[in-house]
Amino acid sequence: MDFMSITIGFLGLLIGSFLNVVIYRVPRGESIVSPGSHCTACGYALRPWQLIPVLSFIIQKGKCSNCQAIISWRYPAVELLTGILFFFTAAMSLYMEIHLARLALNLVFVSVLIALAFIDLDTFRLPDVLTLPLLGLGLLGAFLIPGNPTGWESVLSALGAGGLFLVIALVYPQGMGLGDVKLVAAMGAFLGFPSIFLAVFAGSFLGAFIGISLLLTDKKRFRQQIPFGPYLALGAILTLLWGNQIFDWYWAWVR
Ligand SMILES: [Zn+2]
Structure with missing residues (x-):
């Protein structure tokens, strides 16, 4: 402490x-x-x-x-x-x-993720006025401040993760909105590779787990719309804070 x-x-x-x-x-x-x-x-x-x-x-x-x-x-x-x-x-x-400017950047990342998670819970929307500046800030910070991810890693993981989610959103529009696509691209810009995969996997796993729990306890029976944003935000924060430990644990376990 x-x-x-x-x-x-x-x-x-x-x-x-x-x-x-x-x-x-x-x-x-x-x-x-x-x-x-x-x-x-x-x-x-x-x-x-x-x-x-x-x-x-x-x-x-x-x-x-x-x-x-x-x-x-x-x-x-x-x-x-x-x-x-x-x-x-x-x-x-x-x-x-980590560079102090990157700490400041991460604090902004966490703040906007909290705001987006609760706005999505309330309205099923992830407003562009929050997701797009977050994406821009993540990319800019990666280029300007020393550390990980580097600028081009940030661009590639934003494009990779955002592109993958865009394909899913186009194939299955009921399940995922363009807001989720922009949020995942921003997460990719901040977290880089391979952390973005951990964030999306952890978010999807938690979303499925909590979704099924709510179904079993009858709280959201047959409800069509379940916001994905809060789970993505949760996955991103877990990865930002404990991603390295999770990867270390995983590799030790695989070997
Ligand atoms: Zn009053």
Whole structure:
């Protein structure tokens, strides 16, 4: 537990608070800057202390202090999740002695993945305003910042993974949208080869496992649409954080 990772973890709580705004407003086409944070039920503008992540939710007992409307537990959950993932991303990057600019890039990657996962859960959409800049940033970062993947590895894995998913989306449009194609291309740009394969495999496996579990527990019986984005995001984050360990374990096991 080092000081820098813990500091970045706390920064993650604040970023998580901002991601809640992104998750709510981007699908509605609203500005993410103005107006400031307010109760979605009564419009009450939040006081500065009410913007403190997680704590303000606990102090207010999960209710708006003005109209008593119940605030979803998902707000503090997204803040905590972002804080925890920021901590692990920083700890991994420092341990691997990754370039600090690449650490910053990975934190943006994790943030946008969290936003996309929850937007997809809510709306079955992965908005272009998030996936396309993410793809661009991943490619640019790989060229400009020393480390892995290198620029051309990043381009090739974005094209390879995105191309494969594009073929699937064209053959089986009910199962996969173009949003998934753009997300996978962005993941390829950030993760490189062969990590992108691990991310897609882990995401598909988790998606199938959770999908079947939900079917068995009757929660989503015969529901046609299951978002793929959250599972892809989960696979990407697992690969970013523990990909090397998973590969080491796999090769040791195969031999
Ligand atoms: Zn209110």
